Amino acid sequence: MPIPTPFHPRTAALCTSMFWKEWAGYHAVRSYDVSHEREYFALRNGAGVLDVSPLHKYELRGPGAADLLSRITVRDIRKLRVGRVTYLCWCNDDGKILDDGTVSRLDDQHFRLTAAEPTFAWLHRFTGPHDVTIEDSSERLAALAIQGPTSRDALARICDAPLHRLPFFGVTRARLQEVDVWISRTGYTGDLGYEIWVDREHALTVWDAIMAVGLDHRVLPLGLDALDVARIEAGFIMNGVDYWGAHHCLVPSRQSTPYELGLGWTVNLDREPFVGQAALRAERARGPAWATVGLRYDWDEYEALFARFGLPPHVPLAAWRDGVPVYGSDGRQVGRATSGAWSPLLKANLALASVRPEHAALGTRLRIEVTVEYERHQISAIVSKTPFFNPERKRSA
């Protein structure tokens, strides 16, 4: 039985489609309209406003906070500067990933961790000698993402923060309509965008302020279906879809490592001990068993396949997340595509896939399963660079 988020009074009034889903125990809008198309195009041309309150949030405070985070995540957090955010993941002793998220350094001794899954107990398990207090702020803080090319202009009109000076993955305190908020230049869309963190009692003030200027900047409320397409275009993997946290895996083959997921770049291996270090070191020496890649379907083959049935090429409207097998040129299975979407922007059929490393080089032609008229077929899919969509504005001043 999901419960409402702090923004529920507004989102519920707008969600005329009644398309909801459960996200971490909360009601979350899938799309406000029966189709998410309008929201998607608003996101890529104006901006979308997405309620991300269900994210799990933890405040770590105290002189030992940086040490604790460095000990349990793959990053050396002590090097993170105040006012900066970093993306990272954390593993168990066997170097198997548990979850991914972000850490913001709000102050010298105040960090905020976001996670897809409840992580309070995991953090506590390692407090040991560290002088740190941990607050589960998930309930206390509401979070609202505003993403898209006009997000900065819209936000700048209602808050006092110098947003053009806030770097990509920067975070700052700000006043927004007499309310204290934190604004970070982060998001899950691969676009220019921000996330606003505010005490729950002020959530509606923030929502209303944005919507008041929204019309001028083509700002629409955004649901999870449009986000799902955007995150594929951005090449972001998702916990519970593209990989599984080790605590949810009944069999070891379900587990993944950061290297297998293409998150090797987040791992600071050579430093004091941290959870999973020995296993990750061994894996780096040995090489990972899987590689996570982007795939683009070969459009000509796709079209030809549909033509054989007298059909125009049909693309799915929504992103999909029930995996399909991926084969090598010799017809043997070499992996699986775990999620994908038709990108209305790139006019390409995209997928994220996990394949054996020898098939992971850019440009490799693999075969992917496509079902037409209840028949299973295979067509070519080319290993491609991610993010598929990576606009200049995402990082620019």
Added chain:
Amino acid sequence: MTQGATKTSSSAPPGAAGSPISGVGQPRDRSYDVIVVGGGHNGLVCAAYLAKAGKKVLVLERRHVLGGAAVSEQVFPGFTFSVCSYVVSLFRPHIIRELGLVDHGFHVIPLDCSFLPLPDGRSLARFGDYARTRREIAQFSPRDAEVYPEFGLAMSKLARFSKHVIDHPPPEPTSLAPRELLQLLRLGRGYQALDRDVRYLNLKLLTMSAADFLDEWFESEVLKGPMSVSGIIGTMLGVRSPGTAYVLLHHYMGEIDGAFRAWGFSKGGTGAVSYAIAAAARGFGVEIVTEATVDHVRITSGRATGVVLESGNEITAKAVVSGCDPHRTYFGLIGEQHLEPELVGQLRRYKLRGSSGKVNLAVDRLPDFTCRPGPGPHLEGDIAIVPNVDYVERAYDEAKYGAFSSRPYLNVVIPSLVDPTVAPPGKHVISCFVQYAPYDLEGGPERWPRQREAFGDTVVDTLAEYCPGLKESILHRQVLTPWDLEHEFGLTEGNIFHGELSLEQLLFQRPMAGWARYRTPIRNMWMCSSGTHPGGGIMGAPGELAAKAMLKAGAA
């Protein structure tokens, strides 16, 4: 209002299609391939498998209804009680398929919630909904709330391993026969396939107490209370007694059967499971006779040749298989005079020591819990009265010295909420499983009949502390003490599982080392009850494995 031992009119529970009983008191023929003594669910499963393989099979049941401890009876007009067992947990999915039980009315409605009312007005409800359960547990401990699913996964991994164990005959570790070694090897492989930390966990599970084991994971005494009690069901042990951690696993095994969702209420009561099996057995040609008590097995020069009924009638068979508990089988049906003294000693050491009772209520309205008033999904699963770990340990302390607990652990279900066939509209059936009720009351077990009402009052008083209007709503009360379980249901010392499920009485030691493979020292005499591997519960596995062992050995 009250009645102890049951004498009822109706037999077939609602949901059972016709009666599978072919006769009363007297079988049609004088000679069969196999006679099954006892129409408990295991005896019926065994009979069905044997008949499916072409044997001519007779089942003889002492009572007027089938099912043994898996039985439904209309003790009070309009109300069907699952008199003894009340939830189906581990019934083997392949037996459902192989015997075609769904076609014969096998229907289990899953249980989704475990509800724990507390005396201080708080409460804890655990649901299948992961996020909701996390919020519920977080009221008591945010940390435990997150550890809970992690614990569940670790236990599920172990339970997967145990599934190997319960679906095969027990290994015989003292034998060097290649087949035995192979089987041990297979088990070993399954074990090696477990994660390293899960293997350590297994060792802990085998040796620790339920409470200590849970202490390693959780901090909240409130959460640990209801979790720990699954370690002591049916044993005369406390949650702090070593060895009880193992039984926690059973709780997770039901979930492993995945899509089968074998954990739930049997439509029409647990007797409907027995009737589905009986109907399937009839379909394979089994003859089932009720009110036919076997006095003893005819043994001629160390060999079973048939049975003698209490009526004096004798029926012959190429093999006899007992669906009764080990004590009744060896001391009752076989007789001590046919057994080696050494073996008799072993049998006497086999622990039965019943520790539980049952109170079934017919009520004219739904109970209303002070801590969560009104109806709701929290009432649709099982309701535990065990506010913390100390509570149930204290309940045990009293039982150790021969008294029933003045505030017992209760496991309460209201099956009529999800299965309207068992009570008239608006009225309900409340089943209370009670522990501890030690068979060995101070002054002797025969004192139980005089204590029955006091025991019933204690149970009702305990529950009424959480739902005040309860007493006024009771239309009928049925109280079963360990003494009643022994005398009415044939469960020696009232043990609900035909012997404790403690580690030293499992696997190749159930019921005795050397005689754990469904055989007995008497040739052509077999066992198929909960007193054999893999043990008690509505599981069907002993019956199935016994039948398969008999067929393999060419018996009958």
